Amino acid sequence: MRLRPALVAAALTLGSVIPIYGAVPASADGCEGGWNDFNGDGFTDIAIGDPAATVNGKAQAGAVRLIYGHGVAPQTFTQGMGMVGETAETGDGFGTNVQLGDIDWDQCVDLIVGVPSEDVGTAKDAGVVHVVHGSPAGLGKGKAPSVWKQGGSGFAGGAEAGDRFGAAISYGKDRVGYPHLLIGVPGEDLSSKKDAGMAYSRHHYGRASDGRTVLGTFALTQDTAGVDGAAESGDQFGASVAGISVIGAPGEAIGSKSAAGVVHVFRSMGPTLDEYVVSQDLSTVSGAAESGDRFGASLSVTQPDWGPDLSDRLAIGVPGEDLGAAKDAGMVHGLSLGRTSAKEVLAVSQDSTGVDDKTESGDMFGQTVHAANVGQGSDKLIVAVGVTGEDSGAGVVQVFPMSGAPGSADVLLRQGQDGITSGTPEAGDHFGAAFTESSQTLLIGAPDDVTHSEGIVHGVPMALFRGGTGTPSTWLPGQDGIPTGGARFGASLS
Template sequence: MTPPIPRPLRTGALTAAMVMALVGLGASSAQADTCQAGAESDFNGDGTADLAIGDPDADVGGVERAGRITVAYGGGGGAHLLERGSGSVPGSPGQGDRFGEAMDTFDHDGDGCTDLIVGLPYEDVNGLEEAGAALIVYGSPTGLGEGAAAQVWDQDTAGFGGSPEADDWFGHAVAAGNMPDGEPYAVIGIPGESIGDVKDAGYIQYVRGDYTANFHQDTDGVPGATETNDRYGFDVVVTDTLMVIGSPGEASGPQTFAGHVHLFNHEQADTMPDFVGSLNQDLDSSVSGGVTDVAEVGDRTGTSVHAIDYLTADGSTETMIAIGSPGEDLGTGETDTGAVHVFSSQANGTRSELFFADRDTGGMDLAQSSDFLGQHVRLVDTTPGQNATTTSIKLIVGTPGHTVGQDRAAGMVQVFHPLTGAVTDRVDLDRSGHAALGAPVAGGHFGMSFRATADDLYLATPFDPDDPGAVHAVSWTDLESGTPTWNSWIPGQNGIPAGGTAFGAALG
């Protein structure tokens, strides 16, 4: 069994300019009327939603795989490129840095303009290769990265745990948000961190306002033990209620790389958030009604995680958690077909399984080896603030290895309604039949990158061979009508800057 992801080769280092950009962790003061708060991902504060499109494999100034981000402004606001050393973004393009690979949005400085947190797991720090860093790029009325200097976080930042080491991958996963009172929070996954002599055990850095905490599986209050290749923090997500930590390399007894997930809340227990539970395929006793399937070698449960807080049909607040297990095998002989679980977590600590699907579930009828169902998962509430219906919560699941016709690993995306519990209540998208998406492409791995908002679904095609990539959006209403109209962002068209290599590999 090999580690969950490869290590790309790269060179480069944190520059003096980046070090000078370090500022305090807390939210800085800003004039309340500089931006119009309220719209999701509104980087320039004009009241319309914007889109950050990562292209981590793009060459910048002749530097291979330095990476860049295209900021597409809503309401006809145009687009511009965000690169290292441009605007208020510190540093310079570094070979293999892959700027734009991991990102999330929140309002860190409280000015009403959305800010972008960008993970840089392959950044050199103090000469240590792939120690990793993260940037907070601030929104402003003049645009993302055009105002206050970006913050730089790494394991040398005051209040952070550990210290930079080669191959830590600080920033491999980032997640952020704001409490109802506006207080910002962020979680950073460091899956390559070694704990003592235990390599790639993994580590978490948590920030909420001025409070910081860091922990791993040998920290008091965190169950389990550090083991080689746990990759704790490989993927992370956070809501106002829970923090979800994926550890796809975790062994379950003799079952190596079975994977599991930890849950924490924002309440401080001594010096860190309070641990509230685990989720994996061997937890029948702690999950009401049990968990479908069992932990097996190579399941890689927790490769992708996502969560939302939502109102149930009776108005209670719960958290819904989606967990991908892309390495799941079938008893019929197919391997790495994949699976996805969806759980609910109530305020009293009760957790139950709402939904499960693998390629052997009745009504799926799509069993293929190396499908990797669950490599990427997302949840969205299309009617936030209202009591959920059976169709208002969507589960989006990527199956990037799926063969379409004769095109191996062309990939597909499926949209389920987890509250119905029925896999047949879904929409399948494999690019065939949708002219805007282009034809299925062998090796395109469609389903590796997508984003969902209450209004729209964004699907990216960043990995088509010999193509820079594209992003396509459709409203939920249109998608379910059966005759969707797509809006597209394509390099070199309609004001989007030309060039790029993996345009759409990450979306924010």
């Protein structure tokens, strides 16, 4: 398809999405309140999911490896161990999604793990979400672990076959520090509408000691009053989520165009709702809605430190976009989010002027995205794009500035070159299958790496994306105390 120039709409800064009550609590004794610091040593820790790991002879039961930032041996978490509920079973896929964040507002970082393939009773692939709570003594050494299921723990509805509760999870804080969690349930059936999808918004309003509501959990569908559109079979609302207020429905049909995809941006997520919808059907977004685009299949949010526009920036992956004769070539949009509308600041594909590489069928440019702030100012925002289908699935990662011409400062990353000293591009590696950031390092997963059969994670210094240099890093089973025995190490990252 031929892209038309974006029409720019005025945008206002996206404000806080919940009511504000009181001050942010002081740190718990021994917890520093760091973004991803479990043990209070001032170093950022990371979680690496390996959902295909064998546990006690159970194939693909799944595991999560916790890598500490300094001088502490890695930990492995699986279902059924003392610090995690449930039981490891064949095909569970524990670690399909991992998130880190202080979800209970005690300033201790928690581990949140999505297990969408978990059976609940006789309901196959109903899904559960685990929480391993942080504490001053360390992860899992304080509060008892939590296992969340639909129909319990404040989550309305019930566990049903194919729901895939926990298939997408995102964590964030609003502008005054209140924690929020989004949990996607893309396989939720609404009456006869199969896979219409659902998402939960779970967040704090205030402290129990102040007599205020501690937790609010709201179930959202496209049939919920105040949500645009209508639930339909195959919408998969909740297949992707980002930050504290963005939910994707990549299976949404636009007119007769099946799976064209839309993204919902919420100003408020409960108890009142306020949102707008973004799609390629808008004149303010480049391209045009087409069958199979899957606009919103991947999402990521970041925020400027300062500048003329402090609105959140949203990266949207469209891996099914056809470009000319190239099927599923893919593209990515970047938006500045306002109160009532969004302004496009980036539209990029491998056909864009000055962009490295070239568009080919099956590249799936935008299968994964990660928006990040690499320095002060609104002109220091980037989006890393996973092109997992490139070169017969070897995969590449392309990094673009969120402002200016996309080809003006783009960076192309491959294993074993382009600043990554380890690895070799091989068919099926799926380099770029997952992203996170830690201590000014972009982490990139290659869970199906051929040479390192258990998977590998690469670290690229963020300085590289602002014209600097740095030393790349690598995490893999059997190195630096990380145990072996995995299968898709790096399939998820946080």
